Amino acid sequence: SQTIHQWPATLVQPVGSPLSLECTVEGTSNPNLYWYRQAAGRGLQLLFYSVGIGQISSEVPQNLSASRPQDRQFILSSKKLLLSDSGFYLCAWSRVSEQFFGPGTRLTVL
Amino acid sequence: DQQVKQNSPSLSVQEGRISILNCDYTNSMFDYFLWYKKYPAEGPTFLISISSIKDKNEDGRFTVFLNKSAKHLSLHIVPSQPGDSAVYFCAASKRSGSEKLVFGKGTKLTVNP
Numbered sequence: 001s002q003t004i005h006q007w008p009a010t011l012v013q014p015v016g017s018p019l020s021l022e023c024t025v026e027g028t029s030n031p032n033l034y035w036y037r038q039a040a041g042r043g044l045q046l047l048f049y050s051v052g053i054g055q056i057s058s059e060v061p062q063n064l065s066a067s068r069p070q071d072r073q074f075i076l077s078s079k080k081l082l083l084s085d086s087g088f089y090l091c092a093w094s095r096v097s098e099q100f101f102g103p104g105t106r107l108t109v110l
Numbered sequence: 111d112q113q114v115k116q117n118s119p120s121l122s123v124q125e126g127r128i129s130i131l132n133c134d135y136t137n138s139m140f141d142y143f144l145w146y147k148k149y150p151a152e153g154p155t156f157l158i159s160i161s162s163i164k165d166k167n168e169d170g171r172f173t174v175f176l177n178k179s180a181k182h183l184s185l186h187i188v189p190s191q192p193g194d195s196a197v198y199f200c201a202a203s204k205r206s207g208s209e210k211l212v213f214g215k216g217t218k219l220t221v222n223p
Contacts, residue, residue, distance in 0.1 A: 006153075034210075043116075043215035044154070044199060090153050097142050097205050101153030 002027035006091050006102035013109055019064075019078040021105050023091030026072065031093040033074040035066055036101075038088040050074060081109045113137045114202050116214035124222055129187040131217050133200030136181065140202040144211065145174060145185045148197045157198075158185070161205070190221045 003026045013019060025031055035047040046059045048066035056066050063082050067075045074091055086109045091102040115134045123129045131145075141162040146154035160167040160174045160183065167174050173186045187194055197218045201211040 044213040046210060046212075049210060088151075092153075097203055098144065098156050098159060099201075099211055100156060101146075104151065104153045106151065 002093070002100065004091060004093055004100060004102040006089075006105055008105060009103065010106045011108070013081050013107065015083055015109055016080045019076070019081050019085070019107070021076040021089055021091075021107075023074040023076075023102055024072055025074075025093045028072070028093065028095060030071060031095055033068060034092040034094070034099060035074065035076050036090040036092065038090065038104075040087070044090065048076070083109050085109050112214075113140075114200055114212045114214040116198075116200055116217050118217050119215070120218040120220070122220045122222065123190050125192055126189045129185075129190045129194065129219055129221065131185040131187075131198050131200075131219065133183045133185075133214055134181055135183075135202050137202070137204075137212075138181070139204045140212075142203045142205040143174070143176060143183050144201045144203075145172075146199040146201060146213075147194075148199060148216070154199055187219075190219075192221050192223050195219055195221050 005024050032051050034049045036044045037047055038044050050056050050068045053068055064078050089105045092099040113136050144159040145157040147157050148154040158169050158172050158174050160176050165176050176183045197216040199216045200214040203211050
């Protein structure tokens with residue numbers, strides 16, 4: 001069976017500090033991978049998606065970037081965090097049309 | 111421009127009764143629709159889906175209805191249980207495309223014992 005891992009589960013970072021969130025998927029190969037953010041009182045906003053190693057599509061302009069160094073690894077990064085980057089970050093994978101989500105990372109930028 | 115809309119931010123029902131969660135979409139290219147359930151501080155979990163070739167899909171207590179002409183879908187939960195209390199997200203995709211999902215903003219369901 002497939003599983004998806006995200007870490008860390010929670011993170012508190014000062015404004016201007018860098019960020020690296022990691023997501024890995026087990027039990028499948030060549031999945032599509034996604035990063036979402038859920039901000040307070042809002043829905044799920046797609047940030048990035050990837051259909052293969054090194055292939056990243058950005059959905060919204062922002063202070064974040066994503067990379068896919070390996071088939072089942074997806075990384076969300078920032079060089080300098082902003083207050084507005086606070087939120088709940090979710091990684092997801094799909095093979096057909098259903099997407100399956102990881103447990104999420106709660107990021108608080110102070 | 112919000113392509114998937116869940117106009118009710120919250121819904122409260124009594125245990126044992128029916129919960130009906132509604133979702134509207136604007137993009138006629140969407141042909142696959144999904145419902146996700148999300149508890150606080152957890153990732154959403156896939157609940158049920160429906161293809162545009164159907165108008166109903168049922169899985170246990172959960173039924174999704176699709177009205178293509180009205181660009182409307184609904185999720186029925188019967189009977190509702192306190193454990194169903196969560197935020198429910200509607201999502202849509204163009205299945206033949208890149209499988210990107212467009213999510214609504216969610217409806218918080220509270221089932222009272």
